[in-house]
Amino acid sequence: MVCVATIGSHSALQILKGAKMEGLKTLLLCLKGREGIYARYGLADEIVKIDSPEDLLRGDVQERLLESGAILVPHGTLISGGRLEEFERGFRPPVFGNRYIFRWEFDRVLKDHLLREAGIRIPKKFECPEDVDRPVMVKLPGAEGGRGYFVARDGKDLDRKLNEVVKRGLLKREEIDRIFIQEYILGVTLYPHYFYSPMLERLELLGCDRRYESNVDGIGRICAKDQLELDLIPTFRVIGNIPIVLRESLLTEVFDAGERFIAAARRLVPPGMIGPFCLEMVCDEEGRLYTFEFSGRIVAGTNLFIEGSPYSSLLFDEPMSMGRRIAREIKLALGEGKIERVTT
Numbered sequence: 536m537v538c539v540a541t542i543g544s545h546s547a548l549q550i551l552k553g554a555k556m557e558g559l560k561t562l563l564l565c566l567k568g569r570e571g572i573y574a575r576y577g578l579a580d581e582i583v584k585i586d587s588p589e590d591l592l593r594g595d596v597q598e599r600l601l602e603s604g605a606i607l608v609p610h611g612t613l614i615s616g617g618r619l620e621e622f623e624r625g626f627r628p629p630v631f632g633n634r635y636i637f638r639w640e641f642d643r644v645l646k647d648h649l650l651r652e653a654g655i656r657i658p659k660k661f662e663c664p665e666d667v668d669r670p671v672m673v674k675l676p677g678a679e680g681g682r683g684y685f686v687a688r689d690g691k692d693l694d695r696k697l698n699e700v701v702k703r704g705l706l707k708r709e710e711i712d713r714i715f716i717q718e719y720i721l722g723v724t725l726y727p728h729y730f731y732s733p734m735l736e737r738l739e740l741l742g743c744d745r746r747y748e749s750n751v752d753g754i755g756r757i758c759a760k761d762q763l764e765l766d767l768i769p770t771f772r773v774i775g776n777i778p779i780v781l782r783e784s785l786l787t788e789v790f791d792a793g794e795r796f797i798a799a800a801r802r803l804v805p806p807g808m809i810g811p812f813c814l815e816m817v818c819d820e821e822g823r824l825y826t827f828e829f830s831g832r833i834v835a836g837t838n839l840f841i842e843g844s845p846y847s848s849l850l851f852d853e854p855m856s857m858g859r860r861i862a863r864e865i866k867l868a869l870g871e872g873k874i875e876r877v878t879t
């Protein structure tokens with residue numbers, strides 16, 4: 536008997552619930568201090584306590600997973616923990632999805648390479664501050680989750696802000712060539728939740744969300760005069776997610792971008808996409824979609840749709856969360872004796 540295992544954080548409740556709905560056993564790798572929250576929902580058949588996501592590299596933890604027939608469903612916590620090459624090589628239990636893609640998600644240079652290979656529209660990248668001729672988003676080395684980002688109006692403004700960042704000790708002068716400078720796209724952010732099914736050989740769109748970010752989404756609540764006087768610096772820390780349904784005319788491009796991404800991942804990161812992924816987009820005033828990031832695994836915005844979304848109900852006549860869809864794919868693969876098609 537196999538069981539679905541995941542780290543206790545991010546989208547774990549949804550993943551466990553989805554596995555249960557499909558009649559699979561569940562195992563929770565519970566971070567110390569979080570036992571209480573998972574006990575409240577009682578969705579884990581087995582609990583293995585860990586101190587940090589890095590404990591997945593420990594021999595005894597892996598033994599326990601192997602004994603339980605666990606298939607690990609990875610999520611954002613695994614990626615943010617780093618040490619992904621060690622995970623690729625040293626983690627022995629099967630992983631649902633492509634374990635080799637996580638490094639490409641984590642590393643900004645690889646990420647950019649894969650998005651370019653896909654041939655989808657991406658914001659212009661500036662190789663050096665001197666080339667900047669328009670509003671840009673600057674991502675400092677090691678920045679993640681929207682912290683360590685700032686917006687600059689033009690080259691002059693960028694220069695001033697970089698000096699400021701160096702002065703404040705947030706960046707060393709010799710690190711300036713490692714900053715990532717991207718055209719700032721003014722528009723609506725969109726995070727389509729894709730699922731690629733190797734068993735059905737089809738790309739599905741199961742939902743879409745926007746992120747609610749602090750403080751940038753709070754700035755609009757104060758009047759322009761106060762905004763100017765306060766000399767605010769926008770930050771982009773994700774606080775929660777809001778559902779969004781797209782204009783139907785955008786769906787063609789959303790699917791096209793998803794298909795191109797799948798094709799590129801197959802070429803650069805074999806065996807390519809398996810299961811959930813997300814392209815992080817901004818839609819400008821002309822309705823053009825720009826992809827500025829990707830996630831090669833389940834995103835937390837899917838937590839909105841435990842009972843399904845407007846998109847999942849077009850495909851399934853039952854509530855289909857991303858967590859449940861993962862479990863369904865595992866069952867389909869097991870039924871045909873082809874679990875290796877959905878795991879790495």
Ligand code: AMP
Pocket residue numbers: 658672679680681684717718719720721724746748771815817827828
């Ligand atoms: P990330 O950590 O890359 O997901 O980015 C955090 C947030 O920064 C996003 O959700 C967007 O609000 C914003 N962002 C990142 N890159 C861009 C861009 N090129 N243009 C506009 N907004 C962006």
